[in-house]
Amino acid sequence: MLVPNSRGGEGEAYALIWTTVNGLAFLAVTAGALALFIRVVRRRYDYLRLGRKIGGRELGEALREAAARGTKRFAAEVFGQKKLLKDARSGVMHIVIFYGFILLQFGALDIVVRGLFGGPPPLPGYAVFELLQETTVALVLLAMGYATYRRYGEKLKRLKRGWKPSVVTWFIYSLMASVLLTLAFDRLRHGEEAAWTAPISSALASAFGGVGELGASIGFYVSWWAHLLILLSFLVYVPQSKHFHILTAPLNLLLKRTEPVGRLTKLDLEDETAETFGVGTVEHFTQKQMLDFYACVECGRCTNVCPASSTGKLLSPMHMIVKLRDHLIEKGAAVTSKSPWVPAFGAAEGGAHVMSEAAPAAIAGLPPPITDIAPTMAAQQAGWTLRPDAKPEEVALVGGVMTEEEIWACTTCRNCEDQCPVGNEHVDKIVDLRRHLVLMEGSLPHDGQRAMQNIERQGNPWGLSRSDRAKWIDELKLPQPAPADPLTRVPTVKENPNFDILFFVGSMGSYDNRTKKVSRAVARLLNEAGVDFAVLGNEEKGSGDTPRRLGNEMLFQQLAGENVATFEKYGVRRIVTACPHTYNALKNEYPEFGLAADVEVLHHTELLAQLVAEGRLQAKHEVKERVTYHDSCYLGRYNEVYEPPRDVLRAIPGVELIEMERSRSNGMCCGAGGGRMWMEETQGKRVNLARTEQALAVDPTVVASACPYCLTMVEDGTKLKNVEDRVKARDVAELLEAAVFGT
Numbered sequence: 001m002l003v004p005n006s007r008g009g010e011g012e013a014y015a016l017i018w019t020t021v022n023g024l025a026f027l028a029v030t031a032g033a034l035a036l037f038i039r040v041v042r043r044r045y046d047y048l049r050l051g052r053k054i055g056g057r058e059l060g061e062a063l064r065e066a067a068a069r070g071t072k073r074f075a076a077e078v079f080g081q082k083k084l085l086k087d088a089r090s091g092v093m094h095i096v097i098f099y100g101f102i103l104l105q106f107g108a109l110d111i112v113v114r115g116l117f118g119g120p121p122p123l124p125g126y127a128v129f130e131l132l133q134e135t136t137v138a139l140v141l142l143a144m145g146y147a148t149y150r151r152y153g154e155k156l157k158r159l160k161r162g163w164k165p166s167v168v169t170w171f172i173y174s175l176m177a178s179v180l181l182t183l184a185f186d187r188l189r190h191g192e193e194a195a196w197t198a199p200i201s202s203a204l205a206s207a208f209g210g211v212g213e214l215g216a217s218i219g220f221y222v223s224w225w226a227h228l229l230i231l232l233s234f235l236v237y238v239p240q241s242k243h244f245h246i247l248t249a250p251l252n253l254l255l256k257r258t259e260p261v262g263r264l265t266k267l268d269l270e271d272e273t274a275e276t277f278g279v280g281t282v283e284h285f286t287q288k289q290m291l292d293f294y295a296c297v298e299c300g301r302c303t304n305v306c307p308a309s310s311t312g313k314l315l316s317p318m319h320m321i322v323k324l325r326d327h328l329i330e331k332g333a334a335v336t337s338k339s340p341w342v343p344a345f346g347a348a349e350g351g352a353h354v355m356s357e358a359a360p361a362a363i364a365g366l367p368p369p370i371t372d373i374a375p376t377m378a379a380q381q382a383g384w385t386l387r388p389d390a391k392p393e394e395v396a397l398v399g400g401v402m403t404e405e406e407i408w409a410c411t412t413c414r415n416c417e418d419q420c421p422v423g424n425e426h427v428d429k430i431v432d433l434r435r436h437l438v439l440m441e442g443s444l445p446h447d448g449q450r451a452m453q454n455i456e457r458q459g460n461p462w463g464l465s466r467s468d469r470a471k472w473i474d475e476l477k478l479p480q481p482a483p484a485d486p487l488t489r490v491p492t493v494k495e496n497p498n499f500d501i502l503f504f505v506g507s508m509g510s511y512d513n514r515t516k517k518v519s520r521a522v523a524r525l526l527n528e529a530g531v532d533f534a535v536l537g538n539e540e541k542g543s544g545d546t547p548r549r550l551g552n553e554m555l556f557q558q559l560a561g562e563n564v565a566t567f568e569k570y571g572v573r574r575i576v577t578a579c580p581h582t583y584n585a586l587k588n589e590y591p592e593f594g595l596a597a598d599v600e601v602l603h604h605t606e607l608l609a610q611l612v613a614e615g616r617l618q619a620k621h622e623v624k625e626r627v628t629y630h631d632s633c634y635l636g637r638y639n640e641v642y643e644p645p646r647d648v649l650r651a652i653p654g655v656e657l658i659e660m661e662r663s664r665s666n667g668m669c670c671g672a673g674g675g676r677m678w679m680e681e682t683q684g685k686r687v688n689l690a691r692t693e694q695a696l697a698v699d700p701t702v703v704a705s706a707c708p709y710c711l712t713m714v715e716d717g718t719k720l721k722n723v724e725d726r727v728k729a730r731d732v733a734e735l736l737e738a739a740v741f742g743t
Contacts, residue, residue, distance in 0.1 A: 022221070023116050026228065033232035040239045040342040041247075044294065047332025047340075051287040054255070059287040066254045078250050083421035086666070087301065090150065093143045097172075100140040104179070107133040108231060111182050115224040119190065127197040134183070134200045137176050144172050157374050158300025158318075160381075165298075168243055171234050178227035180204060185223055188216035240341060245297040249422035252295040255288050256423045260588040261414065262638040264431055267553045278435025278551065281397050282328050289429060293325035295422040302416035302426060303373055307669040307691075308409040310371035312684025315409035317416040317426045319380040320402065324429070326353045326384075327401045330392035351388040352395050355403055370693045371668075375684075398433060407433045408445055411687065412549050412674030413633040418665055430674075434551030448550055451678035456555060459541045460507040461678050469510045470537035476520040490523050492537040493570045499534035501526075501607075502567070504577040504586065507542045508708035514715065515708040518578055521737040522604050526576075528740060529616040531607075533576070539566055545581040548589070550675035560585075560593040567595065578604040578733065580634035580641075580707045581673070587639065603635060605706045605732050609644035612651045612736070619739035622654035627735070628700040629657065630691065630714060631667035632707035645706045645732045652739040658698050668694060672709035692717025696727065706732045 054062040076082045081098065085091035110133070113121050120126060148169055151159045159165070184204035188211065194202035211219060238246055267277055279285055302317035303309045309316045329340045330352045395401060410430040417425055437443040444452065454463035473490045493499060503526065509519040526533050544559035567575075577583050580603060587601040611617045627649055635641045642664050649657050662668045671687025681687065692714055695703045703718070705711045708731075715729035 019116070019118070026112075026116060029228065030232065033235055036236045036342050037239065040236065040340075043336070043338045043340060043342070044239060044244070044329070044332075046336050046338065047328055048287055048290045048294070050283045050328075050332060050335065051285050051290045052283070054286050054288045059291070062255060062288070063251060069258075071254075071258075073256070074250075074253055077253050077421070077423070081421070083419070086419060089146075090299075093146050093150075096139050096143040097147075100136045100143070103132065103136045104140070107136070107179060108227075111179065111224065111227055114182070114186055115221070115228075119186075127195070130195075131197040131199075134180070134198055137179055138200060140172065141176050144169060144176075156300075157372075157377060158304040160298060160300070164241070167237070168234075168241070171230060171237070175227065175230045175234070178223050178230055181223040182220060182227050184208060185216050185220035189213065189220050236342065242296065242298045244294050245422055248291060248294040249297070252288075252291050253423040255291065257425070260639075261417070262584040262588040262634065263592070264428060264548060264589065266592050267435065267557075269554055269557060276436065277439040277553070278437070279397070279429070279432040280436040280440060282324065282331055282401075284436070285324075285429070285432070289425070289432075290328060292424040292429075293321055293328055296321040296325065296424060297422060298322060299421065300373075300377075301419040301421070302424070303377070305415040305419050305666065305668070306373075307411055307413060307415070307671055307687045309373045309376040310668070311687050311690050312372070312375050313405075313409040313681075314376065314379055314383075314403065314683070315406040316373075316376050316380050319384065320406065320426065320429070321424060323353070323355065323384055323401050327392070327395065327397070331395070334392040351386050352390040352392040353384055354387050354390050354395055354400050356383045356385050370697075371690050398437060402433060404437070404443070405683070407437065408448070408679070409683075410674050411633070411669045411671055411676050413669035414637045415633070415666070415669065418637050431549065431551060434549075435553055436551075438551035439553065444550065444552075445679055447679045448675055451675070452547060452550065452552055452555065455542055455547060455559075459559075460511050461542075461546065462511055464511050467538055469505075469540060470535070472505070472510055472516045472519055473535075473537075476516055489527075491534050493534045493539070494537075496532070496534040497570070498532070500532040501534075501574045501576050501602075502570070502572045503533045503535045504543075504575050504582060505535055505540060506577060506579040506582045506708070508712075509578055510540070512708065512712070514712060515578075518708065518711070518731040518733055521731065521733040522576075522578055522608075524737055525608060525611070525617060525733060525740060529611040531611070536566060536570075541566075543579075543582040543585040545585045546675050546678065548585070549673070557593065560590055564590060564594040567599070572599060574600045574602070576602045576604055576607050578706070578708065578731070580632040580639070581709065584634045584638050603639075603641055603644070603706065605635075605645040605648055606641060608733060608736060609647040612648060617736070617740055619652045619736065621739050621742040623652050623735060623739050623743070624654040625702045625735070626656045626658060626700050627702045627704050628660050628695050628698050629663070629704045629732075630660070630670065630695060630710055631664055632705065632710050633667070633669050633673055635706060636667060637665055645704070648732050648736055649704060652735055655735070658700065660694050660698055662694055670705075670707075670710040670713035672713050677709050677712075686717075686720070688713035688717045689720050692721055696721065696723065700727060702728050702730050702735070704730055704732055704735060 048059065057065070081091060081095050084094050110120060150156055151161060151165060180200055181204065183198065183201035185208070187198070187201055187205040188208060194206060208219065238244060268274065269277070276284065296318070298318060300318050303319070306315065306317050333340045398404065398407065407430060410427070412427050412430070414427055417427060451461040454461050458464060459466050459469070470492070493502070503522065505519050508515040541559050541562055543563065544556035547559070548556035575586055577586065583601060583603045586595070591597060608617065612619065629645055629649060631642065646657065649655050668691050669687060670691050671681070695714065703714050705714060711729055711731055718724040718727050718729060
């Protein structure tokens with residue numbers, strides 16, 4: 001055996017030959033692996049470039065601009081692992097692996113130097129590095145052990161199991177073992193004594209102490225080459241697997257939206273050159289949206305919190321991204337005639353993945369748990385199958401990849417996006433698919449279509465007369481403590497042209513019998529606080545949130561334009577509304593349609609909290625209730641309004657405020673967002689029932705909310721559970737009304 005340690009002149013010659021051959025082999029293998037890595041990344045980049053530009057810019061240009069801006073958020077999410085720590089145990093585990101691999105890259109260089117030049121580099125403080133290296137290896141092995149337990153021992157439902165998720169586990173175990181064995185045999189071949197700065201390799205060297213000088217050299221180079229080949233194989237494997245996120249996730253986070261999360265992309269409906277609106281083929285997605293596909297790590301956090309997945313609908317945000325990624329790669333390979341697999345041997349030729357029409361129903365009846373994603377996970381796994389006879393370029397995006405059932409199941413609650421550690425944005429993709437269905441194919445579930453037609457004709461989802469929009473004022477007469485007191489009125493903008501705040505009542509607050517009581521409470525409280533306000537009355541139109549989330553961008557833009565014109569007509573400068581969906585539309589989306597930047601938009605809980613803090617509203621009467629507050633998605637996750645509703649509740653004497661297990665940023669949707677308010681649930685468990693069960697778990701007497709949709713859904717949930725006699729659903733304004741005026 002030719003080894004560098006051979007004695008004598010002939011041995012030195014052999015050692016020189018070995019060192020030369022070993023070095024050349026190292027260069028050849030490393031260069032080959034790097035060439036394969038570059039090839040596979042380049043091919044996936046070519047697939048990505050099939051997508052639309054990002055605001056008129058290619059991906060590279062958009063990345064350069066984003067990097068030039070630089071953000072603290074990017075650093076917090078990439079290096080601080082902020083999103084991952086939402087699940088503390090998984091987060092800590094991942095931080096150990098993340099930083100462990102960064103440190104071990106220096107260790108890899110150290111090992112390369114040992115194999116090429118005969119020993120460790122003569123650097124000051126090397127002993128400290130040696131200790132850090134071995135400690136890091138031990139911590140990574142512990143973290144990987146816990147990761148394996150989470151997947152195969154604890155069997156978290158959100159994590160996939162099988163050979164694919166296991167490959168990287170064995171890569172890392174083998175890589176860590178090769179590091180320790182290389183260091184141990186290196187100690188033996190140099191005759192180094194055991195050292196406290198290298199505890200693990202010293203112990204291993206002691207265990208292999210009888211192999212002799214030749215055995216130590218053989219053991220070293222076998223371990224050294226094993227380490228190199230595993231490392232380079234992993235390098236080539238990464239971009240061909242979900243672990244491409246190692247490279248793409250930081251880029252994805254760098255490109256993360258800077259505009260409000262509640263603002264959907266505006267369509268230029270007057271563009272005569274546009275061939276389509278929305279997304280009908282995978283190429284209609286932007287390159288940033290496609291980057292999401294590559295960034296997905298398949299951790300399942302999005303699916304785990306999705307109200308549709310949790311209640312047995314077919315939609316799973318994780319599987320949506322994965323299916324779109326598979327489709328992009330298959331279609332991209334067909335269009336570019338370049339195999340996505342490098343090396344290409346063993347890759348299946350022909351065929352494409354298609355969502356089977358025979359995908360099993362996710363769930364039947366109501367399962368014992370409050371929520372359960374297992375049926376949806378199983379249905380997606382069974383449904384996404386490879387059909388050898390299918391051609392990727394002929395597979396329909398809607399129907400073949402994403403079923404209409406999945407597309408319409410989304411409540412747009414954004415819990416998936418809030419949980420995603422790599423910055424994937426799921427909601428815009430769902431809405432873009434809906435836009436294509438509605439604007440290009442005229443396809444919309446029947447009950448949703450009926451709501452759209454009613455909004456088009458009468459300005460509200462029920463189709464009630466436009467002229468009845470202000471009838472709630474007369475139907476719910478305000479108390480008249482003093483017959484001549486003008487503050488008990490609800491004036492229109494014509495009656496009070498010098499108003500300070502416009503009370504935008506919305507369709508629910510104007511027409512829905514239950515929500516009219518909330519409108520009444522808000523009006524009474526504004527009067528009591530001396531707020532100079534007015535309403536638009538019959539001149540008010542729906543905000544357009546429902547049409548926009550259902551994909552009818554044309555109707556939304558029409559409503560937005562008409563409302564903005566009315567605001568300008570009456571010089572509106574401050575708006576308050578009791579509907580978070582309207583609040584989000586006015587605050588985040590209307591500025592793109594002409595609403596002046598200096599118009600202040602408030603949710604009624606923000607204004608009420610302010611009035612209470614200023615002492616303009618006095619909660620004098622005790623309201624003895626055990627209250628749990630349900631966070632509206634469009635108020636909380638979309639606009640970060642968590643404290644004002646709670647501040648109001650804390651100010652009410654007698655109220656005991658308790659939190660549900662899922663609250664604030666992780667609060668579960670009531671099931672009504674994204675236009676689902678106007679569509680029946682035909683599969684699985686009702687989302688509002690699951691959310692009501694979560695509320696009942698803390699034994700409240702009142703479930704408080706600050707959204708008309710949430711109020712309706714929770715109230716229906718208490719009826720389904722037959723607890724409406726002992727557990728009431730109330731808006732925050734109604735509880736404050738009782739405290740201010742007495743019940």
